[in-house]
Amino acid sequence: MFLITEWMPAGVDRLAAAGVTLYDPELWRDRARLSAQLADCTALIVRNQTRVDAALLANAPRLRVVGRLGVGLDNLDLEALRARGITVVTGGNANAIAVAEYTLAAMLTLARRLPAADRHTKGGGWDRAAFGAGFELHGKTLGLIGLGDIGARVARRALACGMRVVAHDPLITPHHFAAAELGVTLAPLDDLLGESDFISLHVPLLPTTRHLINAERLARMKPTAVLINTSRGGIVDEAALIEALRAGRLGGAALDVRALEPPEQPDPLAQFENVLLTPHIAGLTAESQARVCQAVAEDVLRVLRGEKPLFAVQ
Numbered sequence: 001m002f003l004i005t006e007w008m009p010a011g012v013d014r015l016a017a018a019g020v021t022l023y024d025p026e027l028w029r030d031r032a033r034l035s036a037q038l039a040d041c042t043a044l045i046v047r048n049q050t051r052v053d054a055a056l057l058a059n060a061p062r063l064r065v066v067g068r069l070g071v072g073l074d075n076l077d078l079e080a081l082r083a084r085g086i087t088v089v090t091g092g093n094a095n096a097i098a099v100a101e102y103t104l105a106a107m108l109t110l111a112r113r114l115p116a117a118d119r120h121t122k123g124g125g126w127d128r129a130a131f132g133a134g135f136e137l138h139g140k141t142l143g144l145i146g147l148g149d150i151g152a153r154v155a156r157r158a159l160a161c162g163m164r165v166v167a168h169d170p171l172i173t174p175h176h177f178a179a180a181e182l183g184v185t186l187a188p189l190d191d192l193l194g195e196s197d198f199i200s201l202h203v204p205l206l207p208t209t210r211h212l213i214n215a216e217r218l219a220r221m222k223p224t225a226v227l228i229n230t231s232r233g234g235i236v237d238e239a240a241l242i243e244a245l246r247a248g249r250l251g252g253a254a255l256d257v258r259a260l261e262p263p264e265q266p267d268p269l270a271q272f273e274n275v276l277l278t279p280h281i282a283g284l285t286a287e288s289q290a291r292v293c294q295a296v297a298e299d300v301l302r303v304l305r306g307e308k309p310l311f312a313v314q
Helices: 012-016 031-040 078-084 096-111 114-122 149-160 189-195 215-220 238-246 286-304
Strands: 002-004 021-023 043-046 065-068 087-090 141-145 164-168 198-201 226-229 252-255 275-277
Touching: 002 012, 012 021, 012 286, 043 286, 065 286, 087 286, 096 114, 096 149, 096 226, 096 252, 096 275, 096 286, 141 149, 141 189, 149 164, 164 189, 189 215, 215 238, 238 252
Parallel strands: 002 021, 002 043, 043 065, 065 087, 141 164, 141 198, 198 226, 226 252, 252 275
Antiparallel strands: none
């Protein structure tokens, strides 16, 4: 049986044609009911809300493959999955274009204060002077923390806007195409923080990256710098970010991901006009979701057929 516990806008019909399929996009909310459904499950497909840990796996004796509709793996206990010999497949880089375009949109939105100008004009205002002090991306420096599939695509788009791009990624060498062909400058993290006008995060949430952006690193940034996070909320220390914004030590932030999703209400970050908040949608476009869902569905079927999947987690 194929069990899908979260939203999957494409690919369900492909799975249903191959076997019994239970598609319940709200099932992740009911842990007890989810556990009960796992008894006959051979393939489990999730997003980022379903916590797949050893306790859950104990209820899934027939499980052979977990499909992750995305790329983040922090909700999956990989050690427990490996111990059971369960294959994990993801959408690969299928949503990389969507995240890269979101990052560019966030930079433009905050540079020109578009949400505030929109609210002002819809309210009957026409104060051009109040919103005429935005700034251009051209000539500014973008710092990328992470230069993988998404980071490299962001770099290409930023360079097309006339930006200078620097990046920090311990896994990337000067021979990587983004550095060698696109002209991205590799830099130590502290140097990147100090010279960037925009800083965009493109790293996974690991013990080594949790609160990577903390009070000390926020203090190294320009007071006019804008922080963008489309990776995972835990990478940013939100309490430190709030303090930096409140003290005027940061130019702004765009957060698509949060430490707690959805965040507690009232949300302390909602008070800042120079903060753009969105509900984890950077990778969600009609095109990217079709690619991700179809890729995961096909890889799940490959595993069950005994074939090698294209996007397996090593």
